[in-house]
Amino acid sequence: MSAHHEEMTKTTPMQVVMASVGGLVAPLIAIFLIIQLVLGIQATHVNTETDEASSAAVAGRIKPVGEVKVVDANAPRVEKNGEEVFNAVCTSCHTSGALGAPKFSNKGDWSARIGRGLDGLVKTAIEGIRAMPARGGAPDLSDIEMQRAVAYMANSAGAKFEAK
């Protein structure tokens, strides 16, 4: 029994060599692989960008999802005069009389309307009336620009309204 056991557990010199080689080499291979891994990670992070480019890239990565476009609210808005507004917007209907619009400089089309006064006309022009869209379809026109355009049109047909 004991002899048999000794036979089974006897270690040959070759096994000793193999065991020590394995015991030394395996950790070395592991260390080598870890070093390779670290070097590989570093290589992908090499900073080849300039400072400016990298801060731009960082800014791009951390920028909020929704972006607010800053418009200078204090920038003076240059109000167009009546003629400019008319030529930009109103002329498309009011020169030809399209959709039944009172024509520019046509007294017959305007006399009854002029009788109602400037303020009333400006109000309907701002709000829109029947086939005429609000502000002639140009919502960015200011009230002052609308007032000037109405005065310009009505004055062309005989009114003596004062534009703001």
Ligand code: HEC
């Ligand atoms: C898409 C065509 C169209 C455009 C553009 C348009 N208008 Fe008119 N406008 C009309 C029509 C149509 C009428 C007649 C509405 C009615 O009395 O039935 C009218 C009527 C008016 C009247 C008379 C309102 C009233 O109370 O009788 C004024 C004032 C007027 N427009 C001003 C303007 C001004 C100012 C502009 C430009 C900023 C403009 N319109 C652009 C179609 C237009």
